[in-house]
Amino acid sequence: MGVGDWVRSWPVYRQLTGTDRLGRGAAARSRRSAELTPRTASADRVVGSVCPFCAVGCAQKVYVKDERVIQIEGNPDSPISRGRLCPKGSASKQLVTGPQRQEHVLYRAPYASEWQRLDLDTAMDMVAERVLDARRRGWQDRDEQGRTLRRTMGLAGLGGATLDNEENHLVKKLFTALGAVQIENQARI
Incomplete structure (x- = not known):
């Protein structure tokens, strides 16, 4: 490439001598950028x-x-x-x-000092069992006067700001269906 070719390929030269005076179109494009694909x-x-x-x-x-x-x-x-x-x-x-993303579940049993890897199905079964157990142990069918309660004091829900409206709505429905009465969001705390 000669000196003249180099000068003509320079964006400022193309902007000053061409029709693209503001340098927003052809004057700003190089041969390399024209060959790029997204x-x-x-x-x-x-x-x-x-x-x-x-x-x-x-x-x-x-x-x-x-x-x-x-x-x-x-x-x-x-x-x-x-x-x-x-x-x-x-x-x-x-x-x-990202390379730092965890692709397995880590679990540390009560009183254990080490983490162990679990497959997702096993971890989800453990969570479901614990939720149902807490619900059952905290269940209140009636109060002292015999009035119907049908609630559990063994569960509470705390939503977060990283959840969108739809997710918060589903969390509220889930905890209500489970019988929980303490359902909050961090925005109100």
Whole structure:
């Protein structure tokens, strides 16, 4: 490439001598940038999701290739975020692809000093058994005057700000169906 070719390939030269005076179009594009393709172009499918970080509920587009997440972007069809994501939402790909992500359940038995790995089915069965046991042990069918209560004092629910409205609604329904009366959210505490 000669000196003249180099000068003509310089964006400022193209901006001053061409039709793109503001440098927002062809003047700003290099040969290399013209050959680039977005990493989302190779995705097999796009899955709609919601950002998990706060209760705003910004919609996301999750790009998947070979059953692996390759990119997460804001969804422009969302009336909440209109395609924008905050820095945490923009970095949410790390939650599913980061090397620090745990892919198994760690359990430490009561009085044990070491953690042990459990498969997810075993861990979920343990949680279900403990919830049902706490519900049963704390169950109150009637009060001292014989009035019907049908509640448990063995369970309580505490929602968090990282849950969106739909998730908080489902948590409330679950704990109400279980008979719990202490159902709160960290926003009120």
